[in-house]
Amino acid sequence: MDIDAGGVTARRQAPPRRVQAPGPRLRPVAPTGTVACPACGRRFVFERYKADLNVCTACGHHGRVPAVQRIAQLADSHSTEPLELHVGDRDPLHFDDGVPYVQRVARAREQTGIEEAFAIARAEIAGTPVMLACMDFAFLGGSLGSAAGEMFARACELAVGERRALVAVCTSGGARMQEGIASLAQMARCSVGVASVAEASLPYISVLGDPCFGGVTASFAVQADVILAEPGARIGFAGGRVIEQATHDRLPDGFQTAEFLLAHGMVDTVIDRRQLRATIGALLRLYSGGS
Amino acid sequence: MSTTTETTEREQAAFARVELARHPERPRAHQVIDGVFSDWHELRGDRRFGDDRAVIAGPALLHGRTVMVIGQEKGTDPMTRAVHNFGMPHPEGYRKARRLMRQAEKFGMPVVCLIDTPAAYAGVGAEERGQAWAIADSLLCMLTLRTPTVSVVLSEGGSGGALALAVADRVLALENAVYTVAPPETCAAILYRDAGQRARAAAALRPGVDTAYGIGLVDELIPEPEPGAHAHPGVAIAAIGGAISRHLDELCATPVDELVRRRAARYRAAGG
Numbered sequence: 001m002d003i004d005a006g007g008v009t010a011r012r013q014a015p016p017r018r019v020q021a022p023g024p025r026l027r028p029v030a031p032t033g034t035v036a037c038p039a040c041g042r043r044f045v046f047e048r049y050k051a052d053l054n055v056c057t058a059c060g061h062h063g064r065v066p067a068v069q070r071i072a073q074l075a076d077s078h079s080t081e082p083l084e085l086h087v088g089d090r091d092p093l094h095f096d097d098g099v100p101y102v103q104r105v106a107r108a109r110e111q112t113g114i115e116e117a118f119a120i121a122r123a124e125i126a127g128t129p130v131m132l133a134c135m136d137f138a139f140l141g142g143s144l145g146s147a148a149g150e151m152f153a154r155a156c157e158l159a160v161g162e163r164r165a166l167v168a169v170c171t172s173g174g175a176r177m178q179e180g181i182a183s184l185a186q187m188a189r190c191s192v193g194v195a196s197v198a199e200a201s202l203p204y205i206s207v208l209g210d211p212c213f214g215g216v217t218a219s220f221a222v223q224a225d226v227i228l229a230e231p232g233a234r235i236g237f238a239g240g241r242v243i244e245q246a247t248h249d250r251l252p253d254g255f256q257t258a259e260f261l262l263a264h265g266m267v268d269t270v271i272d273r274r275q276l277r278a279t280i281g282a283l284l285r286l287y288s289g290g291s
Numbered sequence: 292m293s294t295t296t297e298t299t300e301r302e303q304a305a306f307a308r309v310e311l312a313r314h315p316e317r318p319r320a321h322q323v324i325d326g327v328f329s330d331w332h333e334l335r336g337d338r339r340f341g342d343d344r345a346v347i348a349g350p351a352l353l354h355g356r357t358v359m360v361i362g363q364e365k366g367t368d369p370m371t372r373a374v375h376n377f378g379m380p381h382p383e384g385y386r387k388a389r390r391l392m393r394q395a396e397k398f399g400m401p402v403v404c405l406i407d408t409p410a411a412y413a414g415v416g417a418e419e420r421g422q423a424w425a426i427a428d429s430l431l432c433m434l435t436l437r438t439p440t441v442s443v444v445l446s447e448g449g450s451g452g453a454l455a456l457a458v459a460d461r462v463l464a465l466e467n468a469v470y471t472v473a474p475p476e477t478c479a480a481i482l483y484r485d486a487g488q489r490a491r492a493a494a495a496l497r498p499g500v501d502t503a504y505g506i507g508l509v510d511e512l513i514p515e516p517e518p519g520a521h522a523h524p525g526v527a528i529a530a531i532g533g534a535i536s537r538h539l540d541e542l543c544a545t546p547v548d549e550l551v552r553r554r555a556a557r558y559r560a561a562g563g
């Protein structure tokens with residue numbers, strides 16, 4: 001579980017004039033400011049880039065998307081009901097590395113405007129009722145702590161109770177190290193949620209965004225009936241840098257990209273974000289019996 | 292004594308616990324299998340790609356009851372450590388385990404998993420063949436398996452690589468073992484961007500199994516003879532055997548529907 005796996009690989013692959021990745025950190029300059037594509041450097045007016053779903057219209061690079069914006073991108077307009085789950089704070093180890101862990105969580109909450117690494121919403125996608133669970137990489141690297149695990153498990157239970165399909169958008173560095181072993185246990189907790197959705201014969205569609213690593217990939221992210229991955233997204237268990245350092249192996253071209261995983265049979269399709277909503281809608285109709 | 296000295300001593304003590312758990316002479320899975328079970332027949336291969344020697348598995352007898360035993364094996368000398376990849380499984384190891392867990396379910400055999408891994412293997416081939424997918428499948432398999440399951444953390448339970456075989460009805464651990472979200476070196480690299488600060492990470496993350504016991508992820512700590520299981524492996528193995536038998540007796544007397552229901556409720560609440 002390598003929280004910074006994504007960032008490090010990005011440094012290796014990105015051109016030297018890379019600027020700050022798009023996402024909530026850019027909010028202070030919005031809406032009058034501009035955003036540079038992290039891949040090609042082309043600048044866009046913030047609102048224009050957001051309207052293009054954070055996809056670069058010059059090179060097609062898929063930028064990171066805050067969880068709240070994800071929900072707006074995927075859900076039918078006026079159908080969305082964001083759920084505040086009030087799962088509370090956890091700090092089992094009283095972790096403090098100079099900045100107390102609880103302060104880091106509070107700061108992430110302020111920066112992202114969401115409760116924890118997930119934003120959960122009741123919504124419809126192309127008319128099909130769903131429970132949407134979207135992760136936010138800007139919330140401590142989308143890391144999976146006990147509060148986030150509880151949110152995902154509740155989303156699953158609500159989906160079962162209301163007979164809704166489950167749609168998860170996954171982006172994470174992996175475990176929340178600051179919570180130690182309790183963080184590891186979340187892989188099991190989230191798997192219980194997925195098992196309950198499966199037991200109820202409700203469809204579960206997972207979207208893997210950039211980056212997605214560690215205990216998130218190794219649990220609910222890939223336990224779905226259909227796994228969609230975004231172009232260029234880096235997805236895996238261990239981060240590329242960890243593997244290089246541990247094995248001294250040369251990493252193959254495109255290693256751990258969505259396209260690489262498609263070629264290795266690990267995902268169902270690699271899908272452009274601009275087709276994501278329509279594709280999920282069509283799949284949900286098929287898995288709901290075609291009506 | 293200065294605060295710095297106290298901090299250093301606390302960190303050194305925390306890392307000494309990790310080193311004790313990594314002692315090369317602690318009982319390994321194959322020794323526990325030899326000492327606790329009889330008539331073990333090793334079954335190999337995942338029927339898809341290969342046979343992962345970091346996981347050894349097969350049916351055996353325990354007091355006249357057939358049990359499917361699945362163990363992460365670290366090896367005991369330089370040669371066998373290399374053969375068993377230092378107990379770090381590839382996807383094939385988890386897929387072999389899953390194959391044999393399903394087989395155990397089919398024949399009504401309880402499953403016993405012996406956990407002893409620093410982490411799932413991080414390598415190009417492991418990623419190409421879906422390490423995350425293999426672990427995720429193993430978690431779902433263990434959660435829904437319709438047969439009693441007991442896992443024992445022997446020495447090191449590291450990362451999802453350990454949890455994949457530890458989502459059991461009962462989780463036991465030798466008292467000097469560690470059970471961690473990741474090895475302290477990895478935690479230090481992530482938290483402090485310096486793998487060298489592993490002692491600091493160990494002090495902060497409290498990797499001893501008592502922490503996992505405290506949050507209910509481990510049910511029972513198996514006492515070790517002083518100064519540790521490495522000094523008297525036979526005594527430790529006998530204690531492991533006694534604990535496994537006792538828990539299996541209880542679990543086998545419980546209807547399987549009830550076991551699966553309790554297991555789901557337990558892991559639904561895992562980690563608080």
Ligand SMILES: [Zn+2]
Pocket residue numbers: 037038039040041042056057058059060061
């Ligand atoms: Zn671009």
